[in-house]
Amino acid sequence: DAEITQSPRHKITETGRQVTLACHQTWNHNNMFWYRQDLGHGLRLIHYSYGVQDTNKGEVSDGYSVSRSNTEDLPLTLESAASSQTSVYFCATSRAGQETQYFGPGTRLLVL
Amino acid sequence: EDQVTQSPEALRLQEGESSSLNCSYTVSGLRGLFWYRQDPGKGPEFLFTLYSAGEEKEKERLKATLTKKESFLHITAPKPEDSATYLCAGGSMDSNYQLIWGAGTKLIIKP
Numbered sequence: 001d002a003e004i005t006q007s008p009r010h011k012i013t014e015t016g017r018q019v020t021l022a023c024h025q026t027w028n029h030n031n032m033f034w035y036r037q038d039l040g041h042g043l044r045l046i047h048y049s050y051g052v053q054d055t056n057k058g059e060v061s062d063g064y065s066v067s068r069s070n071t072e073d074l075p076l077t078l079e080s081a082a083s084s085q086t087s088v089y090f091c092a093t094s095r096a097g098q099e100t101q102y103f104g105p106g107t108r109l110l111v112l
Numbered sequence: 113e114d115q116v117t118q119s120p121e122a123l124r125l126q127e128g129e130s131s132s133l134n135c136s137y138t139v140s141g142l143r144g145l146f147w148y149r150q151d152p153g154k155g156p157e158f159l160f161t162l163y164s165a166g167e168e169k170e171k172e173r174l175k176a177t178l179t180k181k182e183s184f185l186h187i188t189a190p191k192p193e194d195s196a197t198y199l200c201a202g203g204s205m206d207s208n209y210q211l212i213w214g215a216g217t218k219l220i221i222k223p
Contacts, residue, residue, distance in 0.1 A: 004155075031209060033210075040215070041215070042199070042213050042214060042215035042216055043156075043199070043201075043213040044213075045210060048210065050209075058210075090155050090156070092155075094209060097209070098209065099143060099144050099146070099161075099203035099209050099210075099211060100144075100146065100158060100161060101146075101158070101211060102158060103148075103155030103156045103157070104155050105154060105155050106153075106154070106155050
């Protein structure tokens with residue numbers, strides 16, 4: 001069955017360290033999204049991609065970067081982790097031309 | 113500015129007590145109103161998409177309806193396993209396949 005996997009599922013890091021969260025999908029969907037979810041804020045879009053070599057900034061992109069070298073993967077990098085980036089991170093995908101998004105299981109990140 | 117607002121923030125019901133969750137939206141050129149279910153520690157799970165006012169969709173004890181200003185998720189005779197956070201989101205003609213998310217309603221069904 002097609003799926004979206006995220007790794008690691010849990011991560012503890014220190015402020016200032018670079019951290020990369022992985023997202024891998026076997027849906028063969030063109031569109032991929034990274035969100036963070038915090039109490040009181042709901043889902044907020046960090047970065048998104050509509051295909052290989054395409055990346056775009058979302059509403060909360062400062063301190064994050066992504067790259068898309070193939071259809072299956074969209075890794076999210078925190079360049080220099082800050083305590084404000086403690087959150088749960090979700091990767092989602094959708095078919096080209098469609099809005100319905102399918103989500104991965106999430107990564108819980110704690111920055112100390 | 114496009115916006116999606118859900119109410120209430122939390123809802124506690126007894127098993128079997130029917131109720132409704134509200135999702136109000138101001139989205140230019142709505143391209144679908146989406147409902148998701150999220151269980152603790154998991155990613156959101158897609159439930160329904162509604163495209164036009166008057167449309168209804170059902171799944172087990174859940175029925176979603178849509179008007180020009182809001183959507184309702186009706187829960188009939190809920191069971192404890194229906195406990196979850198329910199999220200709604202709007203797709204806009206202007207947002208290029210992104211979704212505008214509400215903050216969610218946490219539903220707790222007591223046995």
